[in-house]
Amino acid sequence: MKNIRLLSRVVLKESIRRKDFYVLFVVTAVITLVMGSVNLFHDNQIVRYLKEICLLLIWISTVVIAITMAARQIPAERESRTIFPLLAKPITRTEVLLGKFFGCWIAVAAALAVFYIFFGLMAMTKEHHWPLTNYFQAIWLHWVMLGVVIAMSLLGSLLFSAVSANVTISFVVVAFILMLGRHLDKVALQVGEPARSLLEALFFVLPHLEFFDVRDLVIHDWPAIHWLVCVKATAYGFAYGAFFLVAACLCFRRRPLN
Amino acid sequence: MAAKTVESPERNRPAHVGELVLPLLLVGGFCLATDLSQWFQSWPGNRTASANLIAVALGDAGHLFANHFFVKADAYFHSGFYPSIYDNRQSFQTPHIAEDSGAMKGQNSGDETRFLAPPRNWIEAFGREFYPSVHTHLSEGGADGEEGVGTVREILPWLKLSAELDPKRVQTYIVTAYWLRRMDKPDESKQVLREGLKENPGNPQLLFDLGRLFLETQHNPVGARKVWEAGLRNLDSLPLADKTNVQNRFSQEQILAALANLEIQAGNTNRVLDLLHQLKEVTTTPVAVEKWINDYKSGKR
Numbered sequence: 001m002k003n004i005r006l007l008s009r010v011v012l013k014e015s016i017r018r019k020d021f022y023v024l025f026v027v028t029a030v031i032t033l034v035m036g037s038v039n040l041f042h043d044n045q046i047v048r049y050l051k052e053i054c055l056l057l058i059w060i061s062t063v064v065i066a067i068t069m070a071a072r073q074i075p076a077e078r079e080s081r082t083i084f085p086l087l088a089k090p091i092t093r094t095e096v097l098l099g100k101f102f103g104c105w106i107a108v109a110a111a112l113a114v115f116y117i118f119f120g121l122m123a124m125t126k127e128h129h130w131p132l133t134n135y136f137q138a139i140w141l142h143w144v145m146l147g148v149v150i151a152m153s154l155l156g157s158l159l160f161s162a163v164s165a166n167v168t169i170s171f172v173v174v175a176f177i178l179m180l181g182r183h184l185d186k187v188a189l190q191v192g193e194p195a196r197s198l199l200e201a202l203f204f205v206l207p208h209l210e211f212f213d214v215r216d217l218v219i220h221d222w223p224a225i226h227w228l229v230c231v232k233a234t235a236y237g238f239a240y241g242a243f244f245l246v247a248a249c250l251c252f253r254r255r256p257l258n
Numbered sequence: 259m260a261a262k263t264v265e266s267p268e269r270n271r272p273a274h275v276g277e278l279v280l281p282l283l284l285v286g287g288f289c290l291a292t293d294l295s296q297w298f299q300s301w302p303g304n305r306t307a308s309a310n311l312i313a314v315a316l317g318d319a320g321h322l323f324a325n326h327f328f329v330k331a332d333a334y335f336h337s338g339f340y341p342s343i344y345d346n347r348q349s350f351q352t353p354h355i356a357e358d359s360g361a362m363k364g365q366n367s368g369d370e371t372r373f374l375a376p377p378r379n380w381i382e383a384f385g386r387e388f389y390p391s392v393h394t395h396l397s398e399g400g401a402d403g404e405e406g407v408g409t410v411r412e413i414l415p416w417l418k419l420s421a422e423l424d425p426k427r428v429q430t431y432i433v434t435a436y437w438l439r440r441m442d443k444p445d446e447s448k449q450v451l452r453e454g455l456k457e458n459p460g461n462p463q464l465l466f467d468l469g470r471l472f473l474e475t476q477h478n479p480v481g482a483r484k485v486w487e488a489g490l491r492n493l494d495s496l497p498l499a500d501k502t503n504v505q506n507r508f509s510q511e512q513i514l515a516a517l518a519n520l521e522i523q524a525g526n527t528n529r530v531l532d533l534l535h536q537l538k539e540v541t542t543t544p545v546a547v548e549k550w551i552n553d554y555k556s557g558k559r
Contacts, residue, residue: 185382229384
């Protein structure tokens with residue numbers, strides 16, 4: 001446990017040194033503020049379009065941060081050959097991988113906190129209220145989803161030879177699930193066999209990342225989700241995250257380092 | 259033995275050749291630009307005529323995006339409860355914001371509250387907890403049922419964007435003006451209609467709405483009559499094919515009915531009967547108009 005904690009701290013420190021987050025945060029803030037300064041029929045209470053734009057940018061930014069950060073962890077250690085002295089210490093490969101995972105996940109949590117504080121402040125200046133429960137559920141579910149993405153990306157970094165290939169494939173898969181995951185069973189009904197069975201199987205096998213996307217509920221001020229639903233979604237996310245992590249550990253254990 | 263160094267042919271070339279080529283290319287590019295810019299200005303395909311940066315950047319794709327944002331405004335009106343391309347869209351063929359404002363004749367059928375079929379599996383059922391799955395209108399309380407009509411303001415940014423992307427789309431101005439009026443913003447509503455008329459001069463639908471604005475918010479029947487009659491004249495001057503299209507017939511129907519009501523209030527009996535007979539010819543519900551005429555004649559209305 002101590003090894004995992006130490007390693008995750010190293011990953012966190014490294015992520016603080018990198019410029020990705022700062023650039024993406026500034027871009028998000030600038031675009032949101034520019035959009036917020038538009039005069040719309042002399043009504044300064046219009047806020048939902050701004051919430052939508054800001055949340056979209058937050059989602060894109062955090063997925064970019066999560067995938068790129070997780071995808072380069074193991075390949076960077078191998079390229080710089082620091083993996084050898086690391087594994088020469090009393091640390092197992094599983095601990096290395098878990099340390100990397102938790103480091104990325106905590107770094108992403110810090111980024112999420114900054115993004116959502118900005119979002120909350122921006123929304124509050126126009127709405128004059130702060131639905132804390134809704135925001136907390138949105139951040140929590142978002143963070144659980146990013147955990148699955150990070151685990152998937154770590155697994156990809158062990159399966160694919162190049163970081164770029166892993167990053168591209170991870171982006172495509174995440175975008176596909178977020179945009180189409182919910183509709184796959186409906187699409188399956190409209191096609192013939194064997195595509196139908198294939199799509200239906202895919203529908204049940206894929207991690208439904210769209211479960212964690214409650215942007216529409218936050219944007220349109222819907223009441224908070226029932227806590228039991230939130231707990232179930234968290235368990236669902238943890239199950240898929242654990243699946244990808246175990247698969248990554250198995251791959252890493254068998255994989256030659258050179 | 260000393261190693262023999264191989265010199266690159268680049269190094270043997272006199273330095274002044276590169277220095278001469280650069281200004282030569284610059285002058286060549288400048289000459290071509292002056293020649294081509296004249297041709298580009300006179301080319302019918304150039305887009306510099308429009309001052310709208312978005313319209314220039316998107317070109318004809320602007321119409322598609324304009325429609326997308328118009329539908330998005332309707333999705334906002336439903337607080338995000340809106341069918342995707344994979345759902346049954348029978349009850350959302352005409353955007354409700356347009357139907358309510360009278361900008362478009364409704365073609366919706368079926369139950370708008372039930373476009374989501376019963377869930378087929380647990381994933382679909384569970385997934386519905388994470389997006390809006392109850393039918394609401396912003397004008398009737400919104401998502402929590404307690405929001406005032408002012409929340410309809412949230413549809414305005416998308417309507418404004420839609421109008422900027424496709425300034426020739428009349429419905430966008432009418433819908434925007436209608437909801438601004440509902441939000442007690444007559445000046446902004448009038449401004450939107452004027453912008454619409456600037457882009458679509460003499461459009462009968464826009465004139466009808468302007469007349470309605472004159473009558474309802476400014477209590478100015480003279481102004482209303484003037485613009486409605488101008489609308490009727492414009493409709494009459496249209497070619498037959500345009501005159502008989504669904505939207506123009508709908509506008510004609512609206513203007514004739516509104517003018518008839520105005521004349522009833524003014525007590526111009528002959529004019530009322532004339533307008534109602536014209537209305538009977540164009541309407542899709544002649545029986546109702548016939549009843550209106552009879553009621554008017556018998557003094558019931």
